[in-house]
Amino acid sequence: MSKITTRDKLLDITFKEVYIYGYAGSSISNILKIAGIPKGSMYHHFPSKKAMVIAMIKERLTPKVREAFYIQIDDDSRAVDILSFLFKKISKNEMLIKHGCPLHKLMFEMGSLDDEITKLCHQEFIFLIENLAKLIDIGKQKGDIREEDSKSLAKFIIISSWGALSLAPNHSSKEQFLQDTKHILEYIKA
Amino acid sequence: MSKITTRDKLLDITFKEVYIYGYAGSSISNILKIAGIPKGSMYHHFPSKKAMVIAMIKERLTPKVREAFYIQIDDDSRAVDILSFLFKKISKNEMLIKHGCPLHKLMFEMGSLDDEITKLCHQEFIFLIENLAKLIDIGKQKGDIREEDSKSLAKFIIISSWGALSLAPNHSSKEQFLQDTKHILEYIKA
DNA sequence: TTATAATTAGACCGACCAGTCTACTATAAA
DNA sequence: TTTATAGTAGACTGGTCGGTCTAATTATAA
Numbered sequence: 001m002s003k004i005t006t007r008d009k010l011l012d013i014t015f016k017e018v019y020i021y022g023y024a025g026s027s028i029s030n031i032l033k034i035a036g037i038p039k040g041s042m043y044h045h046f047p048s049k050k051a052m053v054i055a056m057i058k059e060r061l062t063p064k065v066r067e068a069f070y071i072q073i074d075d076d077s078r079a080v081d082i083l084s085f086l087f088k089k090i091s092k093n094e095m096l097i098k099h100g101c102p103l104h105k106l107m108f109e110m111g112s113l114d115d116e117i118t119k120l121c122h123q124e125f126i127f128l129i130e131n132l133a134k135l136i137d138i139g140k141q142k143g144d145i146r147e148e149d150s151k152s153l154a155k156f157i158i159i160s161s162w163g164a165l166s167l168a169p170n171h172s173s174k175e176q177f178l179q180d181t182k183h184i185l186e187y188i189k190a
Numbered sequence: 191m192s193k194i195t196t197r198d199k200l201l202d203i204t205f206k207e208v209y210i211y212g213y214a215g216s217s218i219s220n221i222l223k224i225a226g227i228p229k230g231s232m233y234h235h236f237p238s239k240k241a242m243v244i245a246m247i248k249e250r251l252t253p254k255v256r257e258a259f260y261i262q263i264d265d266d267s268r269a270v271d272i273l274s275f276l277f278k279k280i281s282k283n284e285m286l287i288k289h290g291c292p293l294h295k296l297m298f299e300m301g302s303l304d305d306e307i308t309k310l311c312h313q314e315f316i317f318l319i320e321n322l323a324k325l326i327d328i329g330k331q332k333g334d335i336r337e338e339d340s341k342s343l344a345k346f347i348i349i350s351s352w353g354a355l356s357l358a359p360n361h362s363s364k365e366q367f368l369q370d371t372k373h374i375l376e377y378i379k380a
Numbered sequence: 381t382t383a384t385a386a387t388t389a390g391a392c393c394g395a396c397c398a399g400t401c402t403a404c405t406a407t408a409a410a
Numbered sequence: 411t412t413t414a415t416a417g418t419a420g421a422c423t424g425g426t427c428g429g430t431c432t433a434a435t436t437a438t439a440a
Contacts, residue, residue, distance in 0.1 A: 006417075006418080020302060020303075021214065021303070022212060022214055022215070022299055023215075024211065024212055024214045024215030025212070025213075025214030025215070025299075025303070027396080027397065027398085028397080028398060028399085029396070029397070029398085037418085037419095038418065038419045038420055039398095039399080039400090039419085039420070039421095040400095040401085040402095040403095040417085040418060040419055040420065041417065041418050041419070043398095043399070043400080044416080044417060044418075045417090047399095048398080048399075049398065049399090098302070099301065099302060100298060100301070104356065105298060107356075107357070107358050108290060108295060108298060108356045109212055109215075109299065110358075111289065111290070111357075111358045111359045111360075112210060112288070112289065112359045113210075113211070113215070115360075118358045118360060119360075121358065122357075122358050122360070122361055125357070125358075152369065152373075153373070155370065156350075156370060156373040159350065159353035159354050159357070159370055160346075160349065160350045160353055161353075162353045162356070163349035163350055163351075163352045163353030163354075163356070164349050164353075166294065166297075166298045166352070166353070166356070167297070167301075167312075167315070167349070168297050168300075168301045168308045168311065168312050168315075169301045169302045170301075170305075170308060170309075170312070171312055179342070180345065180346060180349060183342075183343070183346040183377065186377070187373065187376070187377040187380070190377070190380040196387080196388080217426075217427065217428085218427080218428060218429085219426070219427070219428085227388085227389095228388065228389045228390055229389080229390070229391095229428095229429080229430090230387085230388060230389055230390065230430095230431090230432095231387070231388050231389070233428095233429070233430080234386080234387060234388075235387090237429095238428080238429080239427095239428065239429090381440100382439100382440080383438105383439090383440080384437100384438080384439085384440100385436105385437085385438075385439100386435100386436080386437070386438090387434105387435080387436070387437085388433105388434080388435065388436085389432100389433085389434070389435085390431100390432100390433095390434105391430105391431085391432090391433105392429105392430080392431075392432100393428105393429085393430070393431090394427105394428105394429095394430105395426105395427080395428090395429105396425105396426085396427070396428100397424100397425080397426070397427075398423105398424100398425095398426100399422105399423085399424095399425105400421105400422080400423075400424105401420100401421085401422075401423095402419105402420100402421090402422100403418100403419080403420095403421105404417105404418075404419070404420105405416100405417080405418070405419090406415100406416085406417075406418090407414100407415085407416080407417095408413105408414090408415085408416100409412105409413085409414080409415100410411100410412080410413075410414095
């Protein structure tokens with residue numbers, strides 16, 4: 001029953017367009033053309049392109065990335081298994097494999113160009129790290145891991161995963177990603 | 191004596207502009223304004239924006255990146271020392287710390303947008319991997335490393351370094367980079 | 381000097397950019 | 411039925427985009 005609102009449609013398409021073409025490379029006109037929505041409607045809901053992108057980050061990008069980098073675990077999971085499971089989940093996410101992590105991509109592009117967007121992205125980055133650190137802490141109780149600082153380790157894991165996902169799409173694949181992140185697992189095991 | 195030619199000036203400024211603003215975010219008009227060069231001169235040397243950027247990649251970006259990711263080593267260097275030295279060198283490169291690896295950034299942006307540029311970037315990526323693998327092979331002879339596949343390891347090291355360098359500039363620093371890559375060194379030592 | 385090519389110079393073009401404006405319509409409360 | 415509000419609609423604006431064009435200038439060689 002619930003119909004898709006103009007706002008929802010705009011945010012959905014803005015996510016895709018900014019994800020693929022970047023902030024600078026995406027255009028309002030094209031987003032509107034795809035959505036079949038006139039300009040006035042968009043500028044009724046958002047005061048500017050930047051405002052729409054910020055709403056998109058909060059309401060689309062952030063939830064997607066949280067979901068992609070999160071896994072449910074049993075209480076008796078070992079840290080190695082948790083990470084192995086996480087990598088397998090990420091590798092199955094075609095979006096991530098093909099275009100990299102949307103948070104990473106936007107953060108990289110906007111780094112020195114816009115403080116507000118950069119700050120927003122960085123907050124989410126911190127959230128991902130802390131979330132993963134919690135998972136590692138749970139796994140650590142099973143004693144199969146020697147690393148003390150879970151946050152530092154979590155950061156390294158996300159950074160490395162992002163790196164592995166950010167290669168040119170022609171040359172990245174599920175198998176390649178798993179191969180590239182294998183080193184992280186071996187490091188944890190050590 | 192040798193004066194800077196119009197072409198050289200254009201390539202220098204194009205590198206900076208594309209590095210900071212991205213391919214889509216940079217503009218010919220702005221590059222010309224900064225260079226103090228009229229349009230006709232530029233379009234005499236290059237048929238298009240894309241052609242100028244491709245020349246810039248070959249003649250500016252590639253040499254800079256090769257230099258940044260290369261180190262001279264002694265014949266009796268251990269692999270761990272080689273990498274430790276490399277990370278220290280990278281951490282001293284303010285350009286890399288502030289804006290990430292220009293090759294990585296361009297490759298990430300253009301990934302699914304332009305085959306020619308993507309291919310060019312990827313070739314250089316392969317070159318970096320093979321170069322680093324050679325260094326690792328030399329260090330491996332000293333027997334302080336257990337990894338068999340030097341290329342896979344080299345790829346992982348570059349990917350992870352790129353990831354660590356691609357965080358928002360406000361939150362990246364020499365110290366942070368060394369902290370983030372510390373895990374790689376510990377992995378090698380293991 | 382003269383002919384030829386290389387380069388510099390910038391006005392100009394149509395397309396597209398983000399954003400504004402006014403008019404219209406749908407909804408719902410009074 | 412009236413009035414207010416939320417949302418839809420798209421023509422329009424000033425500015426910038428990449429790229430073209432012709433003319434002027436400079437360098438090279440005969």
